[in-house]
Structures are given as C-alpha cells and as structure tokens.
Amino acid sequence: MEDKTSPFKVILGSSSIARRKILAEMGYEFTLMSADIDEKGIRKETPEELVIALAEAKAEAILHRLPIGDYIKEAEPTLLITSDQVVVYEGAVREKPANEKEAREYIKGYSSGHAATVGSVLVTNLKTGFRKGEWDRVEIYFHEIPDEVIEKLIEEGTVLHVAGGLLIEHPLIKPYVKQVVGTTDSVMGLPKALTEKLIKEAL
Template structure:
C-alpha cells in the first residue's frame, strides 16, 4: 500500500502545489521557532549560508512533525524551507508595504536569488533524503500603478524576499530566470519527486 504524504508546512501555496502531484496527503504545521535555528553558531541570519540555513530549518521542521506522529503511523514526511537573498544578504518576509516596494524595485535592476531545501523521511523504513534547489529571477520595470496593484493583492507581502512569480498580474514583468518556476515559488517539484523516489525504495 502506498504511503501517504504528510506535508509539514503552514503554507497554503505549498499545499496547493502538492495537490497537483498527489491527492494522498495531509497537512500538519511543524510550529517551530525558525528564528532560533542557527548554523555553526552564526547568530546573524542575514549573513548565514542560505543553503545550510534552509537545510537546518527544514530538518527542524521534519523533527517537529515526527514528534507529532502516532505510534506506527505510516507516511512520508515532507518539509521545506525557502529563503531569498539579494547581494548576498538573506531576506525574509517584508515587514511593510514600503519595504516590499523597495525590494521589488531593486529586483528590476539585479535578480533576487531563491534557495529551497527539501527533507523527506519514510516513517516505515527510516529512510531519509534531502536536497537544495536554487534559482534567480530578474523583473522588467513595472509602472508604479502596477506595483501598487500587486501590493494591494497582499499575497506578495507573505512571501520570503517580498517577490512573487506565480500571479497573473506579474507574468508580463518576468525577465531573465535561472532555475525552474517552481523553485522560485518555494516548491521545487523535480527535486521533491527525486527525493520521494529515493525514500520509497
């Protein structure tokens, strides 16, 4: 019998994207303090290595979900974490509309970089696999009224790095991209599929 997936995430976007891959999943919130996760004792998150930090947070989420499992629960636990960087500095979610506007204007000059870590754990066999996907996106210049309308839709304010690539309004302003669209959305489907195949064996 195929194992169902437990998605350890509070992100409705990730749940929606996973539903495009499988209907056999449930969502549980890992409920961890991401700000408390450090890599090699580096307290300044903005200067941490994004690959190592996203992996550390995704692992912490996986550990938290595994503690929630019922005894003998059979599942594939999937957790992810995403960070955006600009000029080598990590950016979380914008704290205001003004900050988000400023960031988006910067991404029209130089690309924003995305890093998403994925951790998958098989509760039956104990098999574990993890990986990181990266990408970058440059935006065309947007008229001020278009940027204002984008901010009014609110979703961009909930995204790490204060950018979005999936909504219809932004499509004609997408310029040069490296990596997949899904990686830029914080849900690297190809990597997830590879890791799921590894732990199912």
C-alpha cells in the same frame, strides 16, 4: 499520467497553499500538518544550509507530535515532506517583509535587477527513519517594474506574506519577469523533480 495511488502515505508538513497545490499536481494524495517553529531562532552561514536546517526543524517539530511507533508497525511507509524557502538578493537572505515599507524597498530592488530563490525539500520515512534533504536554487531576472505596479502589489497585499516579497506568477508582476533560470514550481515553494527524486530514495 501514471497512477500514483502507491503503497505509501504522504504527510505534507506545511501550511502553504502553493505547496499543497504543487504536490496535488504531482498526483499524490496527502494529509497536512504544519510545524510551529521559531524560524528566526535558526541561523546559518549560507542560504542553502539555512533552508535545510529549517526543513529539518519543521520535521522534528511534527515528529514530536506523531505516534512514531504506530508508523513503524504499519505495513506501508508514511513519508513526511517538509520544506523551506528564502529569497537571496545581492548575497543577503530575505524573509517575509516586515511591513509595507520593506516590501516596497524589496520590489524596487528587483526592478531591472535579479534575485534568487533557494528552497529545500526534506523527506522523512516514518517507518524506517530514513531522512534526506536537498536544496534547489532558481535565478530570476526582472525588467523595470513601474512604481504604480509596485503600489498596486502592496495594496493587494500578497507580497507581504511571501519570502522577499517575491512573486513571479502574480498577474501584476508576470509581465515584468524577464527570465527564470530554473522551474516555476521551485520558486513557488516545492521543486517537483527534486521532491520526486527524494520520495523514490526514501522508499
């Protein structure tokens, strides 16, 4: 593996444990900042536009808290990475389930069916002001998911905290994932190839 101790710094603008893990797997060292935004206040026509707008709103919120002048003066650039993700099911955007009842409905819908994740990555170079974002879409097909598995998932609780109540790496659900068209890292919140590409462009 190539050495990524490179002449730039990275801030991950997210509190997601999965995104943190993926960025670390990519070999980057980074600091964390989370953006407190009203996600419900942002609405767009398509899921693709929505996730880009949310990643931009997160970047803006974090930028307001940073001493930008200091970053401009520094020799090496600092890159801020923000991202967002939604689940799309039958054309409708799904965010985190409101309660157990909704989580149950969501997962029953995936049984023998399919859903997609649409995720965005936005990289902002704090030194130059360069900013670019793109989105990535992954299609996920499921076998039939038995009711008792759905109940176990809800009892266990993780599904209540993820967009669309959708998990594919969870040991309870993994056996019922038929096909993933795209990459697992993208489903988990940060597409590695896209992030790598945007980092290169931002430098």
